[in-house]
Structures are given as structure tokens and as C-alpha cells.
Amino acid sequence: MSMTAALPASGRQRRVLPGFGLTMGLTLTYVGIIVLLPVIALFLKGAEIGPARFWAIVTAPRTLAALRLTMTAAALATAFNALYGLLMAWVLVRYRFPGRRLLDAMMDIPFALPTAVAGLALTALFSENGWYGQVLAPAGIPVVYTIWGVAVAMSFTSIPFVVRTVQPILEDLDHSQEEAARTLGATPLQIFARVIFPAILPAFLVGTTIAFARSLGEFGAVIFIAGNLPMKTEIASLLAVIRLEEYDYNGAAAIALTLVAIAMVLLVLSNWLQARLTRRRVPA
Amino acid sequence: MSLAISHLARRFDTTQVLRGIDLTVGKGELIALLGPSGSGKTTLLRIIAGLDWPDAGALSFNGTDWLVKSAAERRIGFVFQHYALFPHMTVRDNIAFGLTVLPRADRPGKAQIAATVDRLLAFLQIDGLADRYPAELSGGQRQRVALGRAMAIEPRVLLLDEPFGALDAQVRRDLRRWLRGVHDSAGTTTIFVTHDQEEAFELADRVVVMNGGVIEQTGHPDEIYDHPATPFVARFLGLTVEVPVTIRSGRAQAAGLDLTALPRRALPDGPATLFLRPADIQPVPDPAAPFRVTEIASTGALLRIVAENAAACRIEAEMPRRQGRDLRKDQPVALRVIAGQIFPGGAAPADAAPVEAPKALKESRP
Known part of the structure; x- marks a missing residue:
């Protein structure tokens, strides 16, 4: 009796878990209201401005300087995270040492910590009488209130993206591929460059792209350490906030839209690259 | 030309996997290591390959101590149970791998490597697959590519771990005959591991029956079949x-x-x-x-x-x-x-x- 009752009258295929309509509907509603709508609103706001005005805002010297600083600092932070994140993931996966699980858990601190707290802590450390600043300032390496400070803050908040995307791939890597390379005469460096790295490259690309996108928009951690001097150490998202406070909604929207566009282009590019790289690796 | 193994022992934590293995393999021989899972046959194969090291005993090839040499220095061809092909490389690049990682001074030119790969592809009857990726191949085809990759470096000894374990029965039988042909015409020394007695008996010149980390019997398939040396071998060969x-x-x-x-x-x-x-x-x-x-x-x-x-x-x-x-x-x-x-x-x-x-x-x- 229960068998027949469970079969829908229409004879559709039965699913393992019920409630597909409900869960799918909730998911789409959420994505629509929380994710898609604000972005659409932003684009509509940007469209209101008109191309000429938009171009004038984006190419204004102060906006250009802010965008340039943001991009350069994000690139620096991402370059550092790409190398260091990969190393971190490697150490966590390949070695067994006391405290490994603790270190593994600590990787998530930048995710969990309020970014403003991170910004304050970094500023205190790197200021001239902070622990790091005491050493770096006399050596002629000023960090606080420079692009380096911006990059440090960005790198702090975005490193888990690299570690957490590469780590699982590295863990699942087939050991016998490395052994095969060894028996075929490959040196450790060749094994890494030609067997291991190509295997993790797709995930690594995604991780670094997300880290870069996150750095572009990082706000809380940066504004404390950057000093926020217009034309010098003012990041793009802060400039958008300043415009908003000046009731210059168009200015704010244009800058925000530019940041969104850059991040979008990067994500699409990285997904396309990843798809290209993995296209023929997946069994049919 | 021969491989000599004596008193080889290997322990993993508390498990004694090999307990004194003595074996000599002559040039051009095709040897099967036969035994149930846990008998130590794969461990023995990995030690010969240089992928694992024994706790005691000796291993030499033509009088040269192999235990002081790395896997690469021994120049062996190893075919893994699940092939371990490089998924991001085409069949051609997989087979060429061992040649392209040679030090610049010893590395053949590009044209020469391509010629070697072509020759192997034809020899292994997989000419049409050169530009495919491993994910696009069937199990039997992957097996052939893995063998081609191992043979490209002209190994002194060819080692195969459960070469047909992951294949269905028909492919298994075809590949068995094919491997025997490859072995005979290439003239390599070959050792393979299997838990399938039919496979071992059909393919090998000499069968080494292993159990619990020791060799129970070594001999020609017919000899072992007719005169099992120990109760274990007797039971294993169907004298139930x-x-x-x-x-x-x-x-x-x-x-x-x-x-x-x-x-x-x-x-x-x-x-x-x-x-x-x-x-x-x-x-x-x-x-x-x-x-x-x-x-x-x-x-x-x-x-x-x-x-x-x-x-x-x-x-x-x-x-x-x-x-x-x-x-x-x-x-x-x-x-x-x-x-x-x-x-x-x-x-x-x-x-x-x-x-x-x-x-x-x-x-x-x-």
C-alpha cells in the first residue's frame, strides 16, 4: 500500500529525498534577494549615470589613483599568498608533525576574525613602536600608511582562500603517480613541476583568483593600516564610501561598479581556464 | 644478468610482511609472484623497484648492490595496479615522460623521442590513441599505455603489480596473451604480481608461490601443479x-x-x-x-x-x-x-x- 502511495500520480521519477520544489525555491529566492538583486540595482544605478559621466568619474585622478593602488596592492598580496598559501597547504597535507591540527585550524582565523580587529592588530604591530615596526622602520621599510601596509592587510584576510582550495586536491592526489614518475627517473623538482603542480593547478588558479577578488574589496582590515591619504594610500572601496558620505551616489556607484566588473571578469576568466584545464581529465 | 634476493625481511609497525625471501631471477625470465592478499608479494615487488626498503637482507642486480640505489638509478619499469597514468598528459606525453626527464646531456632529441614513442605505440598496438588523454581510454588501453610508459626507458627489469586486476575477464585473457608476446619479443626480464593462479600459470616461466611473507614453492607451473610442496600450496591450487x-x-x-x-x-x-x-x-x-x-x-x-x-x-x-x-x-x-x-x-x-x-x-x- 505504501509503495503505491509513494508513487506520484503523474508517474514522475521518484527522488531519494522529497522536497525538491521547496528547497530549490528557497535557494533561488535567497540568491535572488540577497545576491542578485543588489548587483542588479548597482548596474541599474550605474546605467542611470550615462557613459560620459561614468567615464569622467572613473578617470578622475583621485579615482584612478585609488583603483591603481587597490589593484597593485591586491596583486602584491595575491602573489605572496599564491606562494605562501601553496607552501602552507603542502606542509599541512604532506607532513605529520605535532601541532599540525592546531595549525590547520589556525588557517581559518582570518575568516573568523572581524576584519577591523585584524586591521587594528596589524596596525599596532607594524607602527613605528610596534613589534615589527621597531625592526622594519629603522631599516627603511615603512609599512604603515604605505602600499605595503595595504598589501599586508589584504594578504592577511585572503590567504585561507588559497590554502583551502589547494589542500583537498593535494590530499586526494594519487601517490602512485609520483612513484611512477620516480621510477621513470624524474627528480623531485621535475615530479613537482610536471606531475604534482599540473594536478593542483586548476584549484590553485581558482584559489588565487578568489583571493585577488577578495583583496580588491577588502575594507575593514585595510583602512586602519593604510592611513587613507587621498592620491596616495586611499583604496577604491574607501573612496566609494567617502563619495556616499558626500551624497555623491553616482560617484559611489561608478566606483563600486568598476570593482565589481574587475572581479567578475577575473572570476569568469579563472573558471574558463579551469574548465579548459580539466576538460579532458574527467572520465566520460 | 640476474636479480638476486637474499634473506629479505620487511616489517610494517607490528606486522612482519616479509620473513626472509630468497630468490634469483635470470635474464629474460617471466616470473609470477602468486599468493593471497597479505602474502607480501606486492611489498617484495616494491622493494625490487626501489619504492620501499627492507629492514634486513640483500638485493643485487648483476652483482651491483641495488639497496644503495634509488628507483631512478635502478632503471626499472613499474606498471602500477591502477596504472597511475598522468591525467593531464596525452598518451604520447605519458609514454615520452621517462625520456623527457633525462638530464639534458643524456636526453634524446625531440624527433628521436617522437620516433621512440611512435615505435612503442605501434608495438603495443595503440597507434590511434596517441593524442587521447587517459580519462578517454578504456581499462585495457590504459594498461597498454602504462606498459608503454614503463618500456620507453628500456628498463633492466619490468615489474607489474596485479597487471590485470582491474580488468574484466575477456580483456584480461586477451591482454595476458598479448603481454606474453610483448615479453618474448622485447626480451626483458619481467616479474609480475597476481593472486590469480590461472593467470600466473598461463603466463609465467616460473611461479613463486608466497604466503605469510615466505616463499612456499618456486618452480615451473606444471611442476607446482603436479607436486605442491606444502599443504598451503596444495590447498591454494585446489587440492581442497x-x-x-x-x-x-x-x-x-x-x-x-x-x-x-x-x-x-x-x-x-x-x-x-x-x-x-x-x-x-x-x-x-x-x-x-x-x-x-x-x-x-x-x-x-x-x-x-x-x-x-x-x-x-x-x-x-x-x-x-x-x-x-x-x-x-x-x-x-x-x-x-x-x-x-x-x-x-x-x-x-x-x-x-x-x-x-x-x-x-x-x-x-x-
Whole structure:
């Protein structure tokens, strides 16, 4: 009796878990209201401005300087995270040492910590009488209130993206591929460059792209350490906030839209690259 | 030219995986390491390859100590059970890998590498697959590519770990014949690991039967089949019927069993155990015999019967169905034994160590 009752009258295929309509509907509603709508609103706001005005805002010297600083600092932070994140993931996966699980858990601190707290802590450390600043300032390496400070803050908040995307791939890597390379005469460096790295490259690309996108928009951690001097150490998202406070909604929207566009282009590019790289690796 | 292994031992934590292995492999030989899972055969293969190291013992090739050499220095070709092809490389790049990682001074030119790969592709009959990726190949094709990759470096010894384990039965049989051909025309020394006795016997010049980290017997397939050296080998090769017998002046005797076909053996008088294949027992109707047929089952081609005596000694026999046409249940039968193996000692079948039959072994593997 229960068998027949469970079969829908229409004879559709039965699913393992019920409630597909409900869960799918909730998911789409959420994505629509929380994710898609604000972005659409932003684009509509940007469209209101008109191309000429938009171009004038984006190419204004102060906006250009802010965008340039943001991009350069994000690139620096991402370059550092790409190398260091990969190393971190490697150490966590390949070695067994006391405290490994603790270190593994600590990787998530930048995710969990309020970014403003991170910004304050970094500023205190790197200021001239902070622990790091005491050493770096006399050596002629000023960090606080420079692009380096911006990059440090960005790198702090975005490193888990690299570690957490590469780590699982590295863990699942087939050991016998490395052994095969060894028996075929490959040196450790060749094994890494030609067997291991190509295997993790797709995930690594995604991780670094997300880290870069996150750095572009990082706000809380940066504004404390950057000093926020217009034309010098003012990041793009802060400039958008300043415009908003000046009731210059168009200015704010244009800058925000530019940041969104850059991040979008990067994500699409990285997904396309990843798809290209993995296209023929997946069994049919 | 030969590979010499002596007193090799290897322990993983608390498990002694190899307990003193002695083996010599001559040039051009095709050797099968045969045994159930956990017998240490794969560990032995990995030690020969330089992927693992023993705790004690020696391993040398042509008099050169191999234990001080890395896997790369030994120049062996290793084919992994699941092939371990590089998924991001085409078949061509996979096969060329061993040549492209050579130091610049020894590395052949691009054209020469391409020519070598082409030659191997043709030799292994996979010409059409050169530009495919491993994910686009069938299991049998991957196996060939893995072999091609190992052979490209012209290995001194070719090592294969369960080369046909992951393939279906038909492909398995085809590849078996094909591998024998490859071995013969390439002239390499080859050692492969298998848990499938049919595979080992069909393919190998010499079979090494391993169990619990020791070599139980080494020899030509026919020799091992006809004269299993230990009870383990006997059971492993399908001599699953164990009957307690008594030895008197070299002859085995047991009530109700006709053992006259067995040759006289230089064994001391006393209790012994006779190991038999069910197919080597012929039941003959005989009203005076102590055994009675208790079960009869037909598989179509074969008839399986079980005979029991008053002492509850159960004996399984197997014969072509037509031969057993006049057998009936509860019929008294005399059992004529055509061939069997006798080991001293009176271990009753019930006390015998439980041993997986080869068939069960095959099924226990994925």
C-alpha cells in the first residue's frame, strides 16, 4: 500500500529525498534577494549615470589613483599568498608533525576574525613602536600608511582562500603517480613541476583568483593600516564610501561598479581556464 | 644478468610482511609472484623497484648492490595496479615522460623521442590513441599505455603489480596473451604480481608461490601443479579435499579409498594427510564400500557429489556428468583416487587452517 502511495500520480521519477520544489525555491529566492538583486540595482544605478559621466568619474585622478593602488596592492598580496598559501597547504597535507591540527585550524582565523580587529592588530604591530615596526622602520621599510601596509592587510584576510582550495586536491592526489614518475627517473623538482603542480593547478588558479577578488574589496582590515591619504594610500572601496558620505551616489556607484566588473571578469576568466584545464581529465 | 634476493625481511609497525625471501631471477625470465592478499608479494615487488626498503637482507642486480640505489638509478619499469597514468598528459606525453626527464646531456632529441614513442605505440598496438588523454581510454588501453610508459626507458627489469586486476575477464585473457608476446619479443626480464593462479600459470616461466611473507614453492607451473610442496600450496591450487591416511612401507592406506594409483613415497610409517582435487576422485558403485553418496548436484557439465562414511569423513568428488550417470543418492561407493599429494602428520580436515580457495580469493578482490 505504501509503495503505491509513494508513487506520484503523474508517474514522475521518484527522488531519494522529497522536497525538491521547496528547497530549490528557497535557494533561488535567497540568491535572488540577497545576491542578485543588489548587483542588479548597482548596474541599474550605474546605467542611470550615462557613459560620459561614468567615464569622467572613473578617470578622475583621485579615482584612478585609488583603483591603481587597490589593484597593485591586491596583486602584491595575491602573489605572496599564491606562494605562501601553496607552501602552507603542502606542509599541512604532506607532513605529520605535532601541532599540525592546531595549525590547520589556525588557517581559518582570518575568516573568523572581524576584519577591523585584524586591521587594528596589524596596525599596532607594524607602527613605528610596534613589534615589527621597531625592526622594519629603522631599516627603511615603512609599512604603515604605505602600499605595503595595504598589501599586508589584504594578504592577511585572503590567504585561507588559497590554502583551502589547494589542500583537498593535494590530499586526494594519487601517490602512485609520483612513484611512477620516480621510477621513470624524474627528480623531485621535475615530479613537482610536471606531475604534482599540473594536478593542483586548476584549484590553485581558482584559489588565487578568489583571493585577488577578495583583496580588491577588502575594507575593514585595510583602512586602519593604510592611513587613507587621498592620491596616495586611499583604496577604491574607501573612496566609494567617502563619495556616499558626500551624497555623491553616482560617484559611489561608478566606483563600486568598476570593482565589481574587475572581479567578475577575473572570476569568469579563472573558471574558463579551469574548465579548459580539466576538460579532458574527467572520465566520460 | 640476474636479480638476486637474499634473506629479505620487511616489517610494517607490528606486522612482519616479509620473513626472509630468497630468490634469483635470470635474464629474460617471466616470473609470477602468486599468493593471497597479505602474502607480501606486492611489498617484495616494491622493494625490487626501489619504492620501499627492507629492514634486513640483500638485493643485487648483476652483482651491483641495488639497496644503495634509488628507483631512478635502478632503471626499472613499474606498471602500477591502477596504472597511475598522468591525467593531464596525452598518451604520447605519458609514454615520452621517462625520456623527457633525462638530464639534458643524456636526453634524446625531440624527433628521436617522437620516433621512440611512435615505435612503442605501434608495438603495443595503440597507434590511434596517441593524442587521447587517459580519462578517454578504456581499462585495457590504459594498461597498454602504462606498459608503454614503463618500456620507453628500456628498463633492466619490468615489474607489474596485479597487471590485470582491474580488468574484466575477456580483456584480461586477451591482454595476458598479448603481454606474453610483448615479453618474448622485447626480451626483458619481467616479474609480475597476481593472486590469480590461472593467470600466473598461463603466463609465467616460473611461479613463486608466497604466503605469510615466505616463499612456499618456486618452480615451473606444471611442476607446482603436479607436486605442491606444502599443504598451503596444495590447498591454494585446489587440492581442497583432505583425508587422513596411514602410511605403511611408503604406501598410503585408508578404509574405502582405492589408493593403488598413487606412487610409493619415501615417507615414515604413521599418520599422514592426503590432499586431493575433487576431479581426481572417481566414485565406483560397490555395495560393500563404507562410503555412501549423501549429496548429488549437477552444474550441467559437471556432477558434484559428496560421499560420507560412518566416521563422518566427507569427501567431495567432481566428474563429467555423463560419467556419473549411474550414481544415486544413498548408494554405497568405493572411491578411486587418481592423483593426490601426501604430507606427513595427521591433521584432520576439521583442524586444518582455514585457507581461502583460489576462487574465493578472486572474488574477494575488487
